[in-house]
Amino acid sequence: MLAAFTHTLEITLPVFLMVFLGLGLKRLGWIDAAFINTASSLVFRVTMPTLLFLSIIQADLDSALQPRLILYFVGFTLASFGLAWLWAIWRHPYVERGIFTQGACRANNGIVGLALAASQYGDYGLSVGGIMAGAVIVVYNVVSVIVLSVYSQDVPTDLRSLARNLAKNPLILSVVLAIPVALLGLDLPAWLLTSGGYLGSMSLPLGLICIGGTLSVTAFKRGSTIALDASLWKLVWVPLLGVLGALALGIRGPALGILFLFLGSPGAAASFVMAKAFKANDKLAANIIVITTFGSMFSLSLGLIVLKWLGLV
Known part of the structure; x- marks a missing residue:
């Protein structure tokens, strides 16, 4: 148990220390909002697509391209959005249901999840994680637009614009281009x-620093009941149900470990951007991101310890 705990800290601490470095640099005034915006754009448009492209073309696709794992991950992501949406309808005010649903399910797989997978499983984790991230990006964007538009009184659903934005998404394009090359x-x-x-x-260090630079301790202290509920879904119920379903299908070993890391990753910064675009409660979206980022340090570490102790990953 102690060995599993030590090994888990070796995986998670380097990732989250980079996040705290970004938080510290922002508070010291060594980086500012302009730097974060520019660096985040660089990661999204250039460095991360390059990392995904290279990780796929240099991977052994016989082991990295796992249709069952990818299909389960995408299918469970859709199912989790549906469950969270139903919960929001039952428990939360009408105007907050879209933000809750997105925050409860949308994970930062492109940076945090991928960094953890690479830390745990090296090039294999980067390759498998890269393909999984590319696949789920489409799901996150489509479902988030749908659920936010339902509760938005100002922004209509524009499927043509959605399709155009997805077709120009650098992360999606890098995966689409990399697979035939491989x-x-x-x-x-x-x-x-x-x-x-x-x-x-x-990509990973710069992206993690930018995430840290966007965090707000004040926002964390202002966390509402809705934000705490969404964070509980994101950090506990979604990864727990996802792992149990994967075990029922016979998914074990590194594939299960990567799946857990992706499902248990904190909320994506893109959810805040989309909330502002739909003129929804962006402060609630920010609270969810902050709470899940801090909370995931403990939930991911604990989850990995349990999975290792049970010999499942």
Whole structure:
């Protein structure tokens, strides 16, 4: 048990220390909102797509491309959105239901989940996680737009704009481009791979620092009952139900570990951006992100300890 605890801390602490570094740098005034916005855009548009592309083309697709795991992950994500939506209808005010549903299910897989998967399973975790992240990005965007538009009185649903934005999403494009390159076994020049490696390696530390820079301790202290409820769904019920379902299907080992890390990752910063775009309660969205970011340090560590102790990952 002690060995499992120590190993779990070795996985989670480096990731969350980078988040706290970003928080500290922001409070010291060494980075500001302009830097965070620019760096976040760079990660989203350039470095993260490069990292995903390289991780897929350099992976052994026979092991990294796991249809059963990916289909289960996408299917359970859709099911969890549905369950959280029903819970919101039963428990929460009409105007907050969209924010609650998104916050309860939308995870920061592109940065935190991928960083944890890479920390735990190395290149294998990066490859499998990259494909999973690419697949679920579409689900997150489509379902979030639907659930937010239902409760928005100002922004109509525009499926054409949604389709256009998805088609231009750099993370989706990088995965779509990488899979045929990997399947055809195309060899890219060594100098290009090296330069791409330099660029891609910036993604995780820079992205984690930006997440830390956007966190607010004040927002954490102002956490409402709705935010706490959504955070409980995000950190406890969604990963717990997801792991139990995976076990019922016979998913074990590293695949189960990566699935747990992705399902248990904190709320995505994109949920705050979408809340503002739909003129919804963006402060509630921010509270959920802050609470789940801090809380996931403990929930992920505890979950990994239990899974390792049971010999499931």
